[in-house]
Amino acid sequence: MKFDISYRDHGTSARAGLLSTDHGDIASPFFMPVGTAGTIKALHVKDLREEVKAQIMLSNTYHLYLRPGAHIVSAAGGLHKFNGWDKPILTDSGGYQIYSLGDIRKFTDDGVIFQSHIDGSRHVFTPEKAIDVQRQLGADIIMAFDECTPYPCDQAYALKSMKRTHYWLTRCMSHFAQTECPHGYTQSLFPIVQGSVFPELRVESARFIAQQDAPGNAIGGLSVGEPAGIMYDMTGLVCGILPDNRPRYLMGVGTPANILESIALGIDMFDCVMPTRNGRNGMLFTRNGIINIKNEKWKGDFSALEEQGEVYADLQYNKAFLRHLFMSKEILGAMIATMHNLGFYMWLMKEARNQIIQGTFSGWKETMVKQLMQRL
């Protein structure tokens, strides 16, 4: 994996670069659509490639391990062969899912014992296990097994949780070094900074992560309920410590405004369920602001979803029809909203990159943050 920074913004820490993997290059900053179970819900791979024009997709270790099972994906030749997406893939390690989905889970220093959200069966995940499963799945970028520290939490717990994540990281890296991808290409392991909302802990964690000299670094444990200002403070603090010449990945973020502000702080990679999950529930992100398509006011509005939009759905369908589909719970509604929202997020990232290259990012960002987040 190689990461080259080609342009830097003057007024902010934003940068535009190129990340190279065995499944192709990715222009940064970029957004990764989330395909938990190996698929972007309600979207064909063809549309992800040709309409949305995604450069990389994210998938999930926890979900694929439980169903269909890593051995099935591996037998197919890895996730790219299994789902037909031949561009880069990143898999999350499962730490976050165990945190967010598990009713019954038990953390030990060795790992986590958790119950499946599907059938209640018991499983054990250790750092080694998370690496083994991600080797089998075969994503280009794989994530260290971490504990996403809950918010709010006290500093004592945040410290303990951070230490555990660091300990697990050393085991992940050790096991990663002793294994190889069974599918014949290179995988890269990204470590994750924790430390909750405590500056001292974030600094300590960022220093520890920076020492590992990983090909890329992630920031976790944010956008879990804390105020946006705190998220930006922590992100800026950590970005100042993580290596400048490696991609920085802010996990789980976020809204269009969150993303633009974080790009300004030096983040290169994002993922979030918001455009897809909220899309399936009727929330549209547009260049003029946010639409709840189920609102009665769109009942007779026959204008296009997005006049300047670049995906097929934007001009093919009008707002009143899309509202009708949602009110009728028609499957096509979720498909249209998903394609539109991902198309919008891709446009946002492409435009941010263009603005960085042209040296106009800072002013453009200020205008966009206000415009994109207003409710229509």
Next chain:
RNA sequence: GUGGUCGUAGCUCAGUUGGUUAGAGCGAUAGAUUGUGGAUCUAUAGGUCGUGGGUUCAAGCCCCAUCUUCCACC
């Protein structure tokens, strides 16, 4: 025609021995949603208790009439 039965929110229904401002689910109208359970959560609106009389301090509830639903019999 006779006897019984039903009628409460847009829909399906609770509603105690007659006792505070008649409730729920769904639907509707809005809001939330950040390393995904097409999910979930929150709030709001919505009622001449079929209609008209009567009894009572007090009626969705008891009495009379009438309309309506469904059933049985002639």
